[in-house]
Amino acid sequence: MKTNRMITKNWILVFAAFLVLMTSCKKDFEVPPVNIPKFELPTDATLISIKALKARHTVIGVLDSINDNVYVTGKIIGNDESGNIYKGLYIEDTSGGLYIGLDRTSLYNLFKIGQRVYIKCQGLFLGDYGGMTQLGAIYNGAIGRIADTYIDQHLFRDSLPGNPPAAKLLTISDITDADWGMLIRLDNVSLLEVGQPFAISTATTNRTISDGVNTLILRTSNYADFAASLIPDGQGTVYGILSVYNGDLQLYIRDLNDLVGFDYSSAMLVNETFATAGSLGTFSQYSVLGDQVWTQSSFSGNTFAKMSGYSGSYYANEDWLISPSMNFDQFTGEKLKFFSMMNYGTAGDGSLKVYYSTNYTSGDPTAAAWTELTGLTLSGGAWANVPSGDIDVSFINGSNVHIAFKYTCSTTNVATWEVGGIIVKGTHI
Numbered sequence: 001m002k003t004n005r006m007i008t009k010n011w012i013l014v015f016a017a018f019l020v021l022m023t024s025c026k027k028d029f030e031v032p033p034v035n036i037p038k039f040e041l042p043t044d045a046t047l048i049s050i051k052a053l054k055a056r057h058t059v060i061g062v063l064d065s066i067n068d069n070v071y072v073t074g075k076i077i078g079n080d081e082s083g084n085i086y087k088g089l090y091i092e093d094t095s096g097g098l099y100i101g102l103d104r105t106s107l108y109n110l111f112k113i114g115q116r117v118y119i120k121c122q123g124l125f126l127g128d129y130g131g132m133t134q135l136g137a138i139y140n141g142a143i144g145r146i147a148d149t150y151i152d153q154h155l156f157r158d159s160l161p162g163n164p165p166a167a168k169l170l171t172i173s174d175i176t177d178a179d180w181g182m183l184i185r186l187d188n189v190s191l192l193e194v195g196q197p198f199a200i201s202t203a204t205t206n207r208t209i210s211d212g213v214n215t216l217i218l219r220t221s222n223y224a225d226f227a228a229s230l231i232p233d234g235q236g237t238v239y240g241i242l243s244v245y246n247g248d249l250q251l252y253i254r255d256l257n258d259l260v261g262f263d264y265s266s267a268m269l270v271n272e273t274f275a276t277a278g279s280l281g282t283f284s285q286y287s288v289l290g291d292q293v294w295t296q297s298s299f300s301g302n303t304f305a306k307m308s309g310y311s312g313s314y315y316a317n318e319d320w321l322i323s324p325s326m327n328f329d330q331f332t333g334e335k336l337k338f339f340s341m342m343n344y345g346t347a348g349d350g351s352l353k354v355y356y357s358t359n360y361t362s363g364d365p366t367a368a369a370w371t372e373l374t375g376l377t378l379s380g381g382a383w384a385n386v387p388s389g390d391i392d393v394s395f396i397n398g399s400n401v402h403i404a405f406k407y408t409c410s411t412t413n414v415a416t417w418e419v420g421g422i423i424v425k426g427t428h429i
Contacts, residue, residue: 037157039118045069050094051178054133057126063143063318064126073118074098077164077183078241078407081108082255084224087145089180091117092165097181097241099286101136101145102155105181113160113254120154130245132180148289167239172214175249179242184251186211186238188367190387191218191231191277192339194420195268199227208301209230209238209251210339212387215301219243219250233425236261248301269326269334270403270424274303280326283422286365290317294407297418302385304420309409320365321419328401331426336391336403338422342379352378352417353406358398365404379417393424 024353041047046069053072057064074091088101089111100119106148111117124135137146146154175184192208192215199205199220205227207218218238220227237259240251253259272281274296283305285294292315295308309317328334334355346352353372360368375391379386391404405419 007118009045010123017032019063023048034160036160038157039156041118042069044118045071047071047073049095050074050091050093050098050181053126053135054096054098055119057133058132060128061137061318062127063291064143066121066124066126069120069122071118071120072098073116073158075162075164076111076113076115079108079111079113080105081113084226084252084254085219086221086223090183091119091183094165096178099132099134099243100155101134101143101183102148102151104148104151105143109141110157111155112161113336114164116158116162118156120156122422124154131247132244133309134381172209172211172216172249175216175242177244180244182242183241184240186216186251188235189238190233190235191238191262193231193273194266194423194425195271195272196231197274198231199224201228206301210385210387212339213385215385217248217250217301218253218274219252227282228262229256229257232259232262232264233266233423234261234263257263266425267331267428268423268425269331270323270422272323272422274298274305280305280321284322285319286322286363288318288320288328288364288366290315290319292317292319294319294321294405302418302420304339304341305405306416306418306419307371307407308344308391308406308416309411309414310416314409314411314414316410317407319407321407322360322365323403323424326401326403326424327399328396328426329399330429331393332429334392334394334396334424334426336373336393336422336424337383337388339385339387340379341383341385341418341421342381343383345381345409345413347380347415351409351415352419355404355406356393356396357402357404358396358400360400360404365406372402387421394426399427 011344048070050072074093077092078085078090090099136142136143167183169185189209189211192210204221208217209218240253243250279296287293292311294305294307305321307319309315333392355370355372357368357370377388
């Protein structure tokens, strides 16, 4: 019994020593201090607005050196985090927006959206690329990026990132050059190239934002991390940074969070934009009467199929533009959508009608049975670009469904029609 008591006593002493040792080794780990950047404007410097700075660049193609000690400040609205903006930042103050070219990657690690920055402009240059004013350095006689070595001598962060400036709510027709470089918001718009990737794998790609009348280029780099994502359907709100290139307005979204309210669930049975020059894409044409035929055409950034009975004179015509075969038995909730533009004829004269067939195969469409789709919204003339809206075609059944646009005219009052953005969508059963 004595031996057992001695063993027990020894274990108690060992355990107590262990507790003392652990207590003596315990340390309080200090939380590292947060490094909050702070910038104070030098006493001999002048702070000017982005608008005032950009106003110093007055002649396109000419470089303007900045020799006085001026600074601008703004919050970052665009960086390179998604890859859609490359080696540069966009900042904005209450007077406007500005792009700064910087020869450094992964800028977003330090320069986050909402971060306030001050820029020492002395020693830099103002120039333009495609008509868009930029701040940077000289490269091969034109405006270029600030070399990595000099970035930290010109860009200074102040405080922690906060909320970026609120996007400016505009319509496409409201946009002016004062909005270039700013974060803007467009409501109730659609993206015309539904179901196609935002960018092809080999090049920066232009897609189209439409409000039903006006269009704007949506520009996406093939290096953006969302480039391969498919363009959604429906109407929604688009946020993005506004730019311009040789007179063409362009919008850059930062990531897919800049698209709000769109539908990513639809499957595309047909998605034809007629974007390839000289080709009707997946559609075919057949001329029942007249030598004039449906052809691919484009104007002011829009691409479409075009048909007119006028060719130096007026000719009677009957011409069909026919979709590929679609298996409606595999889908539910099918809808048709397109836009149309017309001129020279009379609105509502029936020169363009839309039909469907479940027994057409190829060749002459008059050998098959066709049913007209009625009550459609078509262009009223004067080249008005009119979206049809979603047309319910879910009542059509069959594994061989075709949609066709039929053009007819006599030798008087001859209309010209343009049709594009043809989409047939549905949900997989």
